[in-house]
Amino acid sequence: MQINKEEIRSGNENLREAHKAGFDFLANTLSGQGVDVNAIVQRLADFQVAIPSWALGAGGTRFGRFSYYGEPSSLEQKIQDVGVLHALTQTAGAISLHIPWDVPEDYKAIKEVAALNDIVFDAVNSNTFQDQKDAVHSYKYGSLSNVDKAVRDQAIAHNIEVVEIGKKLGSKSLTVWLADGSNFPGQSNFQTALRHTEDSLKQIYGVLPEDWKMFIEYKPYEPYFYSTVIQDWGTSFMLANACGEKAFTLVDLGHHLPNTNIEQIVSTLMMKGKLGGFHFNDSKYGDDDSTVGSVKPYALFLIFNELVYGMKNNPQNPYPAWMIDASHNVKDPLEDLIQSLEAIQEAYAKALLVDQDRLKAAQLENDVVQCQEILQNAYRTDVRPLLQRARLERDGALNPIQAYRSMGIRQKLVDERGRHSVASGL
Amino acid sequence: MQINKEEIRSGNENLREAHKAGFDFLANTLSGQGVDVNAIVQRLADFQVAIPSWALGAGGTRFGRFSYYGEPSSLEQKIQDVGVLHALTQTAGAISLHIPWDVPEDYKAIKEVAALNDIVFDAVNSNTFQDQKDAVHSYKYGSLSNVDKAVRDQAIAHNIEVVEIGKKLGSKSLTVWLADGSNFPGQSNFQTALRHTEDSLKQIYGVLPEDWKMFIEYKPYEPYFYSTVIQDWGTSFMLANACGEKAFTLVDLGHHLPNTNIEQIVSTLMMKGKLGGFHFNDSKYGDDDSTVGSVKPYALFLIFNELVYGMKNNPQNPYPAWMIDASHNVKDPLEDLIQSLEAIQEAYAKALLVDQDRLKAAQLENDVVQCQEILQNAYRTDVRPLLQRARLERDGALNPIQAYRSMGIRQKLVDERGRHSVASGL
Amino acid sequence: MQINKEEIRSGNENLREAHKAGFDFLANTLSGQGVDVNAIVQRLADFQVAIPSWALGAGGTRFGRFSYYGEPSSLEQKIQDVGVLHALTQTAGAISLHIPWDVPEDYKAIKEVAALNDIVFDAVNSNTFQDQKDAVHSYKYGSLSNVDKAVRDQAIAHNIEVVEIGKKLGSKSLTVWLADGSNFPGQSNFQTALRHTEDSLKQIYGVLPEDWKMFIEYKPYEPYFYSTVIQDWGTSFMLANACGEKAFTLVDLGHHLPNTNIEQIVSTLMMKGKLGGFHFNDSKYGDDDSTVGSVKPYALFLIFNELVYGMKNNPQNPYPAWMIDASHNVKDPLEDLIQSLEAIQEAYAKALLVDQDRLKAAQLENDVVQCQEILQNAYRTDVRPLLQRARLERDGALNPIQAYRSMGIRQKLVDERGRHSVASGL
């Protein structure tokens, strides 16, 4: 399965005129406000988000899973799925692998498939929250934080193996989501668990190649329901500092307690040079892993406002690794991801429209009303023509969902793979 | 203080051309999608939101209050403030009084001031959450739910007096926000408190004129921190049913537990014909009473989507009473209210753009992706030209905040009233 | 596997003296306060809690499941597990079946096993949140609320079948947990879904035998993450009223938004005669399904305080059906259930100690400090000797966890069933 660029181009034809009119009108308006429209289009085009290999099949809950049709059942197929997304949106030029679900059998072949699809390998992810079939030790009571050194060693070795696999693929970073925690008061000694975790992370950090980064994720709860070892950004930040310069905090939007001001966390981390990675999704209740921008698009915009600010003003912070981390329980996973990519680009475009100079001036005068006007003026702008232009210039689809449907992609995948193929992963 | 329409008109001049271009482009686009743009502009113009008299001065928290300048210190001045808002926005054509803060001394004079400002009297509000100076009984341990009949009787009598005042002003509804609750487990017998409350409400309901409505507000906590007698919509709904056909539930956006799906509550109440009133504000943590649309504009849109649906499909539900119920701690209260009015109109306009027929079709096919596309397509549209047109046609300001500032209204109010005037109320 | 009463008795021997001393001291103290200790012991003995068949194996999360050893793999074995619990605790004399996981093959044989274990059949539970292998229609987009009548009919028929099965076993109630909801704004029309649900429930209600009850569960979220059709007690209560006298609301402790005052809901429902069933568990974040009393034991006590009050003062409310609904991810399920049963009995005993007359008097005087003293005095009492006495008199174990361990029950189950037996269900 690979998308024919010509088909995208011809699909764009009947939308092109309307797009041109909308873009011209918007560009004219924005230019009149002093906005460099071309620069924004360029930044949108440059913005690439990794797709995690496990998000290409249907997700589920503890109460069950309703499968989808034509799921990719091999790493090659997963890369092809990302290729489809990238061809249509021009903003999904990377895949993030999960080990052991995605161990390549033939590295050379896999890299060729990726290159053919214009896809690079982003951060590699370890898995110590499930027991593998051949595992000697169980992670039921934790992995990097386990009271038993043998278990910790197994988990450390697994992470090191993941780095090795990543090296062969051209990845440059390792993401550690440590699910470890406890379900009941008393089950775990917090200090012991934290100390073990720090030790384990340092051992993994020790084998990291010079040009790699380690991302340390945090999460307040789930899959454990009383405590999580790395429960918040403060803990992750502390651990990253303990490990060293190549260790960073990773922010996943769904990994926060109710009402958390996430944008402030983002801002603090960038100021400290420690925001390494970012996982996009949306949620109403917990770590719902809903489509990006489907529940709280303004919050997403506010977060991007801090990201844009930090990328400009915080040279101490590396360019973050972007990834979608969502679950697709009732939608076609590829359509869901297209909607997520669109929402990310929309929030980014609106954040780029914020007039930072006027905002700063208003802040210095405590003109709160004006500050809000400036943010809302950017947010209320219909930026879809800018997103379209960025795609159009690179032969992406003006309307990716519509293109995906009119090209019958899902049906083609089902034809190729069979109706009841099952994606490895969750 | 009264605004000169001519001044607004002339202030619009330099914005008129840009507005026209923007409106024409949008109207053209929307018409192409089958939208009746004029009908939407008309509905926006018809949508009037009441301003509560207590929202015209600076608000505060339990930790203190930072006052604002030129606050209205009489009912007449409050009406004039609403008049300013209405002149600029053409969408604030009503005031909601709070008794005992706003008892008119001269009803005829007050009604003339209101008429002069094109303002009608919306729901009247009783206050049994504070002790008045001359009160015989204290509400410290509750009012309509108090264990002491004498206290309940005082609170009932107060509500009846509020109705009497409202009748003289032309109000047609009474809003009962019952703050009653308890701070500690055991303090209150839930069943007794609820029974007393039902009895008290029925007595108040008994004196309601035939063409009046009674709105019963609910709230989970604050000012009491363990329990509130009318803690949720279910309790309010039960009480409204017990009272009768003229009793309704009132939804205040800030009166919900974290993550509540408010739009679903709105939908259920309208289906049952029991959504009587609506208090707009926004919040991130609790009943923050922030500017409408400043924190969760998409949630507001989703709520309006249900309101629009209900107003069309639920003839069993009366047209709801709209009011802003916000607090202004760091902004000029009038500017804050202008921003709220704008956000309300924006959400309403976007909800009117939702293609209900296509949405229904997509829902019947369980095409979840398409359902989301339809909502987001409406939401992503920049509807500001529609709002401007609705105002322009009635001699409101194209940009109300800018007009308010360039006309120097706050300074004029300070000049008239003095810098340190204090609004009665909270 | 069946427990030898003699073994329990002899296991109690070395604890008996300490128990007697503790009980005598406590009984003496309480009697001095006017408490009828024997009556309390009797009420504890009478209090029986159903064990759900699905809670006898290890639970899991969407991220995986760590299995336990010797899980029951047949209905007969599940009943035997409950028999073990009941023999030890004398408070688990019922099992609640889940269809289709627990359809008996031989009703007579199953009833004999139950009788042998002194176990009755409590509420039967339907399952329309998962697709069964042979299902014609999928519940992916809902069951009783589905837009498609064929799907609704299938779900209705399933519920009716569940009633039929229950009738053969001697059950007297049907619990409907309707997971139906939506993951994204727009996916579902709230009013249509609610109307379909009401229609479907009425059809099920229509076949209910005269002496049966129907319990309607509510839950704000999970497994759907934007909306749930029956999202709160208000909606369940409305539906129960629409169905009729035999329909009731079921409260599951984990099915509430953060900070909900559950005891107040319990109180209101009992006053209205509509509290039908109760599912015990505990939680810190969401529907964690943790061991009862492991996180918020005081909240459990406050809830029991309302239950005790209602059982005494609300003859309009039937005696509720009690069930544990917890998940066992890191503990031996049987030990976990023993801890839950102990916590329930503890909360119940403490609630029985509340001096209702003095509490009422203090409430009437608004003596808030005294109200709190009365509750805390009951709560701070160490009631374990009362629980022990209730068990001891019925040949249960003085210390059930210790007895379970010293009798080597888990090992016996593994020996009988094999190490890797898997319980049907979640």
Add this chain to the structure above:
Amino acid sequence: MQINKEEIRSGNENLREAHKAGFDFLANTLSGQGVDVNAIVQRLADFQVAIPSWALGAGGTRFGRFSYYGEPSSLEQKIQDVGVLHALTQTAGAISLHIPWDVPEDYKAIKEVAALNDIVFDAVNSNTFQDQKDAVHSYKYGSLSNVDKAVRDQAIAHNIEVVEIGKKLGSKSLTVWLADGSNFPGQSNFQTALRHTEDSLKQIYGVLPEDWKMFIEYKPYEPYFYSTVIQDWGTSFMLANACGEKAFTLVDLGHHLPNTNIEQIVSTLMMKGKLGGFHFNDSKYGDDDSTVGSVKPYALFLIFNELVYGMKNNPQNPYPAWMIDASHNVKDPLEDLIQSLEAIQEAYAKALLVDQDRLKAAQLENDVVQCQEILQNAYRTDVRPLLQRARLERDGALNPIQAYRSMGIRQKLVDERGRHSVASGL
């Protein structure tokens, strides 16, 4: 007003026998379990909690305040109130002053009053969240974080003045609760605000005497409702590290988002040697400032479990400063504080009963059930006789609430001070 020890002693007479029986039975039981009862009684006696001067009058909410009778209207009277508490409970031997509410006029005289009441001066608290009458600059838009250097300098100077006052009184620590934050997105630049705050804190830190500590409080929201500069422990910890060895984080139980695992934060901070101070209160919804232990006593126990652990195992952490920080809206403030002190002692006593060695062993074996049993065994113990014994040995009251009432203390205060005296402060 000062309490006559003889009166307390004679009031204890009729309770002494029952106490002795209860204590002997409990001591006997605990000794049998290897507990050193006398050591626990001694630790309870040693545990002293500071009373904040502002908690001695009635508190209120933004909706109003219901005053109490006989409130202390001078610093001298406040110290006397704490003296009353200490005489009765023997656990309130310190007062925490708030400047500018409590600036002594005559230091010598005030210190004599304190000495007479056996009260020492705990941490002094600065106030930059309200404008004082003679203030040159307003804190409306922040203090230590303000964009205006002049405002920051005023706030810094105020803190330095507070230290000066504290030095004269014998205080050894400064508590900085920085309310600074913003109400709306865009109002504040997070990075600028944080940088200013760090600079300001360092300046204050610079004048700290060698033997002083600085406590940096955190809070997620209120009185600002979009962001707070020091929003969580991570931020406070970062700032404390930036300031130096004498700077510490202060944990206030009410200053957390819903469902936060506070005990884990406590544990982490102690491991890092940075838990400086602790503010006790309880809450159901937000920063409710309810009586300690009135809502979540088990959570308090779990926190004390970590405190006890840390005090034993973390020599790197100084002995924390304990204070109650509650509000008294519907209770007599002194009775409320007595209930808080009792709840603190109870939680502490239960935590001291936790068998740390067995707990550690169970944790190492991942015997989760046993871990829970150990905690619950301690928690379920009725420790009131231990608290009584600690008081009795120091001539405190066996039942402080009852003693306070039977001695008619409130009436005496009213007689001395007048019914409508008003406490300075909130």
